[in-house]
Amino acid sequence: xxxxxxxxxxxxxxxxxxxxxxxxxxxxxxxxxxxxxxxxxxxxxxxxxxxxxxxxxxxxxxxxxxxxxxxxxxxxxxxxxxxxxxxxxxxxxxxxxxxxxxxxxxxxxxxxxxxxxxxxxxxxxxxxxxxxxxxxxxxxxxxxxxxxxxxxxxxxxxxxxxxxxxxxxxxxxxxxxxxxxxxxxxxxxxxxxxxxxxxxxxxxxxxxxxxxxxxxxxxxxxxxxxxxxxxxxxxxxxxxxxxxxxxxx
Amino acid sequence: xxxxxxxxxxxxxxxxxxxxxxxxxxxxxxxxxxxxxxxxxxxxxxxxxxxxxxxxxxxxxxxxxxxxxxxxxxxxxxxxxxxxxxxxxxxxxxxxxxxxxxxxxxxxxxxxxxxxxxxxxxxxxxxxxxxxxxxxxxxxxxxxxxxxxxxxxxxxxxxxxxxxxxxxxxxxxxxxxxxxxxxxxxxxxxxxxxxxxxxxxxxxxxxxxxxxxxxxxxxxxxxxxxxxxxxxxxxxxxxxxxxxxxxxxxxxxxxxxxxxxxxxxxxxxxxxxxxxxxxxxxxxxxxxxxxxxxxxxxxxxxxxxx
Numbered sequence: 001x002x003x004x005x006x007x008x009x010x011x012x013x014x015x016x017x018x019x020x021x022x023x024x025x026x027x028x029x030x031x032x033x034x035x036x037x038x039x040x041x042x043x044x045x046x047x048x049x050x051x052x053x054x055x056x057x058x059x060x061x062x063x064x065x066x067x068x069x070x071x072x073x074x075x076x077x078x079x080x081x082x083x084x085x086x087x088x089x090x091x092x093x094x095x096x097x098x099x100x101x102x103x104x105x106x107x108x109x110x111x112x113x114x115x116x117x118x119x120x121x122x123x124x125x126x127x128x129x130x131x132x133x134x135x136x137x138x139x140x141x142x143x144x145x146x147x148x149x150x151x152x153x154x155x156x157x158x159x160x161x162x163x164x165x166x167x168x169x170x171x172x173x174x175x176x177x178x179x180x181x182x183x184x185x186x187x188x189x190x191x192x193x194x195x196x197x198x199x200x201x202x203x204x205x206x207x208x209x210x211x212x213x214x215x216x217x218x219x220x221x222x223x224x225x226x227x228x229x230x231x232x233x234x235x236x237x238x239x240x241x242x243x244x245x246x247x248x249x
Numbered sequence: 250x251x252x253x254x255x256x257x258x259x260x261x262x263x264x265x266x267x268x269x270x271x272x273x274x275x276x277x278x279x280x281x282x283x284x285x286x287x288x289x290x291x292x293x294x295x296x297x298x299x300x301x302x303x304x305x306x307x308x309x310x311x312x313x314x315x316x317x318x319x320x321x322x323x324x325x326x327x328x329x330x331x332x333x334x335x336x337x338x339x340x341x342x343x344x345x346x347x348x349x350x351x352x353x354x355x356x357x358x359x360x361x362x363x364x365x366x367x368x369x370x371x372x373x374x375x376x377x378x379x380x381x382x383x384x385x386x387x388x389x390x391x392x393x394x395x396x397x398x399x400x401x402x403x404x405x406x407x408x409x410x411x412x413x414x415x416x417x418x419x420x421x422x423x424x425x426x427x428x429x430x431x432x433x434x435x436x437x438x439x440x441x442x443x444x445x446x447x448x449x450x451x452x453x454x455x456x457x458x459x460x461x462x463x464x465x466x467x468x469x470x471x472x473x474x475x476x477x478x479x480x481x482x483x484x485x486x487x488x489x490x491x492x493x494x495x496x497x498x499x500x501x502x503x504x505x506x507x508x509x510x511x512x513x514x515x516x517x518x519x520x521x522x523x524x525x526x527x528x529x530x531x532x533x534x535x536x537x538x539x540x541x542x543x544x545x546x547x548x549x550x551x552x553x554x555x
Binding site: 031032033034035036037071072073074075076077078081082083084085088139142143145146147176177179207210211214215218219222223225226227228229230232233234236237238239240241244 | 250251252253255256258259260308309311312313314315316317319320357358360361477480481484485488490492493495496499500503504506507540541542543544546547548549550551
């Protein structure tokens with residue numbers, strides 16, 4: 001009888017001890033004509049069946065990743081006295097936006113192997129398989145540095161605020177130069193460096209209104225768009241000359 | 250007020266763009282140049298991607314030259330026949346320019362090419378203009394403001410075949426030199442995002458021997474069509490014409506141009522030319538400096554693709 005009970009408990013074990021319940025301040029980011037950047041508030045709670053564990057530290061990691069796109073990193077070198085692009089590395093996959101917010105420095109709450117598997121840290125989120133240059137790392141480092149300066153790659157080591165071991169929230173700033181697409185938000189819960197729960201959601205970032213219309217027209221109906229640009233130019237040129245002729249009289 | 254440009258995909262201050270358009274407009278009105286050679290580098294400096302800056306600037310030049318050519322048509326200072334010959338060359342050159350531009354873009358060298366073109370041409374034109382106007386100022390001081398008309402010289406240009414009569418310009422010359430000038434200007438227009446007036450005008454005066462009064466109108470006439478063609482090519486092959494950016498620059502530009510024209514009337518021609526030369530050399534110097542001095546960031550990012 002006791003054995004049966006133990007067996008039953010083992011089967012039921014997959015119920016997680018700690019689970020994430022999530023909220024978002026917005027479920028979509030719209031790029032309008034006056035878009036100046038934005039921010040998303042990601043907040044949630046940790047649901048538990050058992051009392052709070054005290055044996056290991058709680059880690060909360062929030063990542064927000066923009067659509068992946070290949071990118072070419074070029075390096076300048078001095079040739080014949082002037083600085084020209086020489087070597088280049090094609091990075092196969094690099095998120096156009098990547099933010100990692102944690103409640104404590106990432107290395108303290110995530111083991112090296114877990115990082116290898118989940119590709120959480122910015123260095124791991126970028127993959128360059130076919131790099132032929134010896135110093136490929138300096139190219140990926142440069143990519144991270146340039147995008148970090150543009151606010152596109154962010155590491156926020158104390159960006160997640162955890163209260164009473166069960167409530168957490170973080171604010172991810174989004175710069176104005178965002179690329180459109182589905183942004184993937186992932187929230188990891190770790191104990192002693194091991195991931196115990198993962199919650200994934202997507203936040204679409206879209207151009208809307210006039211921006212959307214112009215972008216679509218430029219790409220799907222390029223000829224018409226070109227003609228439209230020209231007619232606006234001609235009309236403006238003619239208009240300016242007509243108005244100032246009237247003013248001169 | 251920040252505004253998000255749909256094609257450039259960057260957010261910039263709308264008043265900054267209006268202001269830039271206005272300042273370049275004033276200068277172009279004062280000196281009778283398109284202003285593309287100033288605007289395109291300025292757009293690079295404020296962070297517009299070079300490909301978008303070049304394509305959009307071509308579209309803006311259509312507007313400013315159209316505005317200018319209307320005034321010249323009224324004064325009958327446009328040689329339509331010469332303009333058409335230059336135009337045929339220009340369209341061929343523009344097509345060639347786009348091919349070179351796209352080829353180098355794939356190689357990651359387009360920025361270098363654009364910068365080198367600027368340094369070489371601005372340096373050449375600026376230096377020539379500077380010394381030429383310096384000489385003119387000295388001469389006008391000596392002669393008490395009365396300039397002696399020089400007789401048009403006959404050079405090798407007049408001995409080529411396929412001669413044609415250009416009545417407005419009062420010329421009977423071969424169509425080969427204007428065609429070549431057209432091709433060269435077309436290539437530059439596509440690569441540098443400029444109308445090319447600053448190269449075509451000296452070429453028309455010194456190489457083709459056209460009378461100065463029809464030169465500006467004729468070059469504007471040619472520029473409208475070449476830049477319109479360039480705009481269409483960029484729009485359909487690279488999708489890099491940003492209409493929002495173009496409109497903001499246009500509004501500032503057309504107003505500035507009218508103000509500039511008024512300032513220009515009050516200044517002496519030689520003085521105007523010498524200031525233009527100094528400005529051209531300053532832009533050239535800045536671009537040359539960037540090429541020669543070690544950049545603070547050696548790495549740059551380009552859109553992926555193998």
